[in-house]
Amino acid sequence: MFKIDKDPGSVTFKLSSEMSLVDSVIRESQVYLKHYDISEFSNFKLVLRELLNNAIEHGNFNIREKIVKCKIEHIGNKRFKITVEDEGEGFKYDNLIMTLPEDPRQIRNRGFALINAFTDQIEFNKKGNCVTVYISFLEETTFYIVKEDGWQIIQPSGDLTATAAENFRLHLIQLLDKGHIQYRFNFKYVEDIDSVSLSVMIIFAKNLLKRDSKGKLEVINMSKDLRNLFRMTRIDELYRIIK
C-alpha cells in the first residue's frame, strides 16, 4: 500500500512496511523539495531513510500489513518538519547515544547519531512510536561586494561562523591585494560571529593599517549583541561602529 496526500505546505505518505517502498517515499519527497528550490538533498535523504527504516524494521518488525505514516511539512525559510509514525509498541529513547563514534567503522548502531548530526531537533512522543525531526537547509554565507564613493562595501548574506570564516578571509585578502584602503562592512544580515571570523577581522585590520596608516574601517547595521562583542574585544578600536 502506498498513498500520497498533498497539501499546500506538506506532503503525507502512508505505506505498508516494505523496504522497497522507502525508495518511493524518497523519490517523491525529492520532487516535493524541488518546489522550495532545494537541490542539495543528500542529508535530508539520509535522515528520511534512517527514520523510515527504523519504523519498518524496529517499529513494525517488517510486518507488511503494519502501516508507516510519514509527513513532511514546510515550516518556513527552507526548514522542514518530518514526522514518522509506526504501529509498534514504542521505542525506549532515553538512553540513545547521539554522538558519532570516533571510529567510522563503528557506525552500525548509531542511526540516531546520524540523524542528530543532520537535524536541528529530535522529538519522540511519550509512547515512543512517533519521531519528529526538524531539519533546515542552511545557505552558505556569501559576500556581496560593491564599490561606492571610493569605499569597498562588503555585505555578508548571513552569519560569520564556521566555514564562512575562510571565504571571508579570502575575499578580504583579495581586496587588500588590489590596494583598496576604505572598507565598510554592512552587518544587516549578520547575527552571529565566531572567534575565527573575529580573528579574520582583527588580523585584516592590522594588515590594512600596516600597509597604509590612512586605512579606514567601518561597520554599519550591527546588532546590539555584536556591538557589545566588538567593545569587549576592543575591535571597536579598529573598526568604527556606525549606528
Added chain:
Amino acid sequence: MEDKKHIFLVEDELHLRQTLILILRNAGYRVTSAEDGSEAWSQLLNLKEKSEKVDLLVTDIQMPGLSGIELIDELEKMNFTLPSLVITGYGDKETVIELMRRGCSEYIDKPFEPSEFLKRVKIALEKEEQKRAESEKQVIRAEEEKSEINRKVETYRQHFERLREQVDLAVGAYQDLVKINEDSYNVPVTYRFKPFAELGGDFVDIRDTEIGCDILVADVAGHDMGASYHAVLIKALFNENGRLSDNGQSFFEFLNKHLIEHGKHKRVVTAVFLRINLKKMEGEISAAAHPPLIWLKTDLPVPERLYTKGSVLGIFEDAEYERRIFPIKPGDRLFLCTDGITNACRVDGPTGDKIKLSGNGLENLIKKYHQLPLKEMIEHIWQDVFDFCRQKPQDDMLLLGIEIPEVEK
C-alpha cells in the same frame, strides 16, 4: 641468423607467377603462392589460423574473381593487415593512387625487370620493419612514462604518510599538552576538555607555587597545527613565568609583546590567569578578553562573575591588563572556561532560532549542581552543556573548577 622472410604471391598469369616464385626463392625468400584472389584469401586465413607469419603480400591488381584490391579490402575487414606490394598494369593508375591513400606499401608497374622487382620487395620489407621498430619504441616509451608516473605516485604516497605520521605526533603532543593531573596540585582541580578537531588551540596549565598555584586557561583561535603551535609556545612561556613568579598582569604584558614580535602568523589569543595564594587566602585574576571567572562562595550559592579588563593577546601593542584581588575562603569554588562553553548553541526546531548557552546559562548550571562534590559537579555541568548543544559542539570546549582547600595552620 635471420629467419627467411615469407612472401605470399598472388598472380593469375601462370608464366609470370612461376618466374616471380623462382626469382624470390633464389633471393632467399620463402614463397607461398595462389592463382587468384579467392584462393589467396582462404590460404591466408589458413596460414593465420596456424599462426604462420606472412611478411609481405605481393599481388596483381587485375585478376579474375577477387581482384587484388578486393583481396586487400577483404583482409582489412578481417583486421588482417599485411604489408603489400601491388603489381599494376596499364590503366591501373587511379587504383594505385587509391591504394596509396589507404596506406598500401608499394607498387610496381608492369613490365618490370627482375632486379627492379626484388628491389621493390626489399624496400617494402624494410619499410615494414621500420614501422614495427617504431611502434615497439612507442610501447617502450609508454611503459617508461607509466613507470615514471608510478614512481611519482609512490613518492607522493610516502610523503603523505610521513606527513600523516607527523600530524599524528603533533596530535599526540597536543593531547599531552592539555592533560593535567587533577589531584597533584596544591589546590584540587577538576576539568573537562574536548577539542573541536584533532588539533586545537584551547588548553589549561597549572603550576604549583610556594604559596599556592597559578592557573592559565587559554584559547588560540583556529583548529589547525598553527593554533596548536601557538598553544605550545604559550605553555612554554607560562612554565618560564612560573620560575620567575611574575603575576598574571606582568605575564600577559610579556606574552602580548612576545606574540606580536615573534608571531609570524597573527593569531588571536584570549586567556585568563588565576593565582591562588593560600597564605594570604587571596585570589588574583587577570584576563585577556576571555570569558570571566565565575566565583561560587561557599556560604552563598549564587555565582558571581569577576570581570577584569584586558585586550586580546598578540594584536595590540599598547595592550593593558587589569589585575584584581579578591578574598577566598575554604570551600569557595572558582570556575574557568573557554568560549566554546559559553557559545555552545542549539537550534530550536520549530522556530529555527539559534540559542546560546551564554554566561547566564553556565551560571545556572553551576547553581543547579552546587551541592554536589566538585568532581561530580563538573561532570554534570559538562553533560548538560553537551545536551544543550545536542552533542554538536562548534568549537574547542574547556571547563575547569577548583575548590579552595582547608589550610593547615
